[in-house]
Amino acid sequence: MPKSLFQEIIFTIIMVFFMVYALICYNMTLAIGDFTNAVMLNAFKELVIMGPIAMLLDMLVAGPLAKKFTFRIFTPAETKPIFIILSISVFSVIFMCPMMSLVATILFKGGLLQSEIVSIWIKTTILNFPMAFFWQLCFAGPVVRRIFTLIFGR
Template identity: 70%
Template sequence: MMPIAFILDMIFVGPLAKKITFRLFNPQKDNPVFIVLSISICSVWFMCPLMSLAATILFKGCLNSSIISVWLQTTILNYPMAAFWQLLFAGPVVRRIFGLIFRNN
């Protein structure tokens, strides 16, 4: 799952989330918190259905007529956890670690 998530985020979701965010917010005028939250929310908005589809195919073995219903159910169940995980844990931890590693001197 990790390679799938990495590829989807680097090639599709990351650039799309940034594109949407920078259409809505101006980095010179708007609060940086809004930009960070917008990128995080857009990432969850796109990654959750894509990764739920991958999980449905890989772990639930639904390559039949029920794939859409199982995928939708999996996505709906995953959204709350994905949003809270991104906004309250993973996002802040990764920003902190990267802030320490790539400190401006």
């Protein structure tokens, strides 16, 4: 997919928007018990905070780790590209979900000073993981790759 640092940044910006916005909507819906137009609008306010954090965590931690783990399993010359794409996607969720759940726990669920921070973080990660996993594999990943291909070609 991305062939340069510039393309990697653009790809990450698009992916962060699709993933973080959806997960913010999901968490707001869990918190209030209903998915409404207000949830979709209010999610943009949190996206301004969570988006840049997700960008940094993905570019500096999750992305490199996802590629490292993927290329320990697969050899690009011998593997169909779809398996590499799916592996990077899965490992990205595996690394990003706990990190972003921790950020959300700190910023929106009581902060570092509460006695239950670890249990709240674990619960948040457990609730977010299935949504992040399936959203990434079934919607965000394919849509973002399509958008990226329309912008940059193959």
